[in-house]
Amino acid sequence: MTTLTIVQLYPDLLGVTGDRGNVAVLQSRLASAGITARVVTAGVGEPLPDEIDIVVIGNGPLSAMRRVTDDLAAKADTLRAHSESGGVLFAVGAGAELLSAGVQTLDGADVPGLGLLPFRVRRTRQRRVGYIVADTEDGELIGFEDHASTWDLDDGASAYGRVSAGKGSVGAEGLGGESVRAANAFATNVQGPALPLNPQLADAVLRAACARRGVDYTAGESVAKADTLAEAARSDIRRLTAGKKPTVMSI
Amino acid sequence: MSAAKAGKTLRPGLRFVPAVAAGKLARFVTRLRGGGSAFPGYLSNRMAPNLLPTLAGQFRYGVVFVLGSNGKTTTTHMVSEILRAHGLAVFTNPTGSNMPQGVTSALMADATLTGRVKADVAVLEVDEGYAADLADRLSPRVMLALNVQVDQLYRFFETERVADMMLDAAARASDAVIVNRDDPYLSKIDETAMRGSVSYFGASEALVAASAHGLVNAIDTRSDSTGSAARHAESEVVAVDGRKVSVVVDGQPIGVTVPARGLHYAVDAAAALVTAARVLEAEFDADNAARAFAGMQPAYGRGEVIPLAPGRDEQVEFVMFKNAPSLQLNLDALPGAPDRVLMAIDEGTPDISWIYDVDFDALDHVDVVSGEKAHQVALRLEYAGIRVGAVEPDLARAVSMMRALPPRSGLSQTWLVNYEIMMAGRRLLGHGDQEVARRA
């Protein structure tokens, strides 16, 4: 019997958009496949476990990002080793930005990043809010966006999804792309949270984590009902966004 | 004393007649057309920029602002009722009219054509985003800041911005500032930056510890300490038994009955009591205050019960929430897992990611999930392991399904809803929009 370890980083400070929901979904889906998952949380000053399969880091305000930067720097070597050995990162919003090459803010005090993701962040005055739909290799990525960031990709990197409704964060002024996958690192600005609404993405994350351990992963029957409800919610959002202009606000 | 605070040079007079008349007329017309309340205020402000300060300057006991992420409406109502029980004529703004134009519209509707107010005191629920701006025009005497919760990220993006807006506005209160000592941001208020004296309210340590999820205030992400600063509370909830609550205000114990169960309502009562005490100063009387609570109707949708169907004595209790903290605190306050439950959210709450931050242990099932977000809510409940009877996005059909459950005499159903669904649900049960009329 295999046990995978999921680490949620800074659940209090970077966990304001239902981020523990993403963790719960990974755990439930692994259980449905007969794989046990151990969930460990690591806040500021708390150690990372020796063995890690998936690191989840969620969303929060700029002040929270600044609060964790020193601690994150102390954990950088472990996280880099994890990522370079094919370990999975699943990062949302502010958490994803902390793993990028760095964040240029509007107040001039930039936030350093760990450089584990192939983009650099520019905070913008244009805030993008509303439902978002993007086409990806794993199927439609659907959820809610609420951010004021543009992710400028490194050369050779590409967006995971192409936006069909909403604005997105990847590329010039966020037009066109949303989310980034680089090897087994996943970064997204999709909330909802993303994984309950996107079982196809949750399964892509879990396949990557299980493959690294030489384990087969197929979601089991126990999540079938959740997947039916997710599909209904996805249809609702597709219908609500059809022919609708995204909301952009100035901040 | 308070009367002296109204020593403004601005006085009512004939020069205000055109602006007030235009505003009143515009208000009448927009109401006929079922429109919003902002335009009349906008019109009058344009025609007579001094009108608002002139109106505000006439209240003998001054103007009171109530700010906060959660509980503004309930607490504004409590403060108003306590002041009324002391014989004051109170002006208060209807729910939803908490931005500048709406406040002006409401004030103007209540004033005479020459811009004379009839009340002794104004108790205003004010939107955080406009509090400082409105304070500059209304010169509040007393300001209450209830809490900063992870809310309004959709609007303000950063929780600490909400805290700063409240603290910034609070500095403008001339006499007294009242803040929540259990709130990490508000408890760290810089007393020296305030014009008024600072008082604190809160719940005893034992009560907070006994609450399943504490008080769910936002943690402070910018200071060295994420928790609240140690402060002595001038008004402290010391015991809660259902709706019976004991509060010690300036050393004096007061027993009150709050309109609905829940530690957050008890804390709101502590806030309202000390606020009224600062407004009334030596005239504050504990018996009058207790009497005010005894006669208080629950604010619209907060613990209010209405019949499930005409002629049936089974009731619907609306439990309204707008974010994770209010939903969590309401769930924690349930006396046991309710046996008839509707949960419904529509697009009036755009992002509901936070439902994954809520523990649903207080429920063992939900009979019907409804609203435009029904499938998203049902998905959350599925991952939480909560059994769902039916998912019906259409609210009218969902209400029929709740009515079709086997009838039980003298009991109530629990409807967990956001604001828009509460309004729609009331209409479907045959109770229209009566709040404005009742509170005006």
Ligand SMILES: [Zn+2]
């Ligand atoms: Zn039931």
